[in-house]
């Protein structure tokens with residue numbers, strides 16, 4: 400299997416390159432393939448002649464998306480539509496990623512694929528639009544919603560949430576985490592591994608793929624500190640001020656994946672695997 404991997408040096412892209420040992424992966428730099436540039440998509444797809452295109456690129460600075468919704472829709476919706484259409488033209492299956500933020504959090508239990516989305520911010524609306532456009536443009540599309548990704552990107556613009564809190568804690572700073580925000584933080588290595596049986600299934604469509612069991616970011620931080628041997632715990636903090644509204648509950652359940660017999664490990668295993676990297 401020949402795969403064209405876009406955004407291959409970010410968190411998830413790096414994990415995919417490390418985890419998928421079968422087949423050939425072509426991972427152009429952003430300077431060689433910009434998903435917002437139609438000509439660059441066309442020439443990369445034509446040159447690669449890949450059977451599978453995996454798009455890990457996204458504009459996912461949530462507050463910037465709120466200030467620049469046109470840019471959010473350009474990268475997360477129209478560019479994804481263009482990619483899906485071009486994959487159809489070049490006879491490639493297509494994988495793209497979406498977000499837990501498509502939900503408003505009102506349900507207060509892990510969201511399944513059939514639950515109704517209700518995006519609260521421009522980022523989430525742009526990703527939801529990208530999902531629908533991709534699925535409509537190419538029948539051989541997998542849209543994978545995931546949540547709270549962490550991993551070691553080969554070309555990282557900033558440290559992961561875990562690294563930031565561990566570095567602060569080791570400097571003796573008090574760790575304060577907004578209380579009551581529940582999600583499904585997911586280790587990219589586990590997600591990359593789960594994608595392989597999904598892609599082998601040929602069962603296209605919308606999937607949730609996250610580490611198992613919901614957890615608050617406060618509890619997640621406490622566990623990361625505990626597993627790192629830091630003899631302190633984070634303190635619950637007040638709501639943080641954001642430009643873009645976010646759901647306070649956005650845990651996902653990987654319901655459709657489990658019908659294929661694919662399960663991701665529980666969230667504590669994600670921390671363990673990340674710390675062992």
Ligand SMILES: NC(=O)c1ccc[n+]([C@@H]2O[C@H](COP(=O)([O-])OP(=O)(O)OC[C@H]3O[C@@H](n4cnc5c(N)ncnc54)[C@H](OP(=O)(O)O)[C@@H]3O)[C@@H](O)[C@H]2O)c1
Pocket residue numbers: 405406407408409410411412429432433434435454455456457458459474495496497498499544545546547548549552554556
């Ligand atoms: N991170 C999360 O917590 C999270 C949660 C839910 C869903 N997701 C989704 O999961 C996917 C992967 O996320 P990630 O955390 O791996 O992202 P990431 O670490 O930010 O990596 C994204 C990569 O895409 C590249 N890129 C951005 N815009 C591009 C463009 N226009 N053309 C080509 N390449 C471009 C980036 O390059 P530069 O570094 O040069 O910009 C970067 O290498 C995204 O679809 C994201 O929305 C992420």
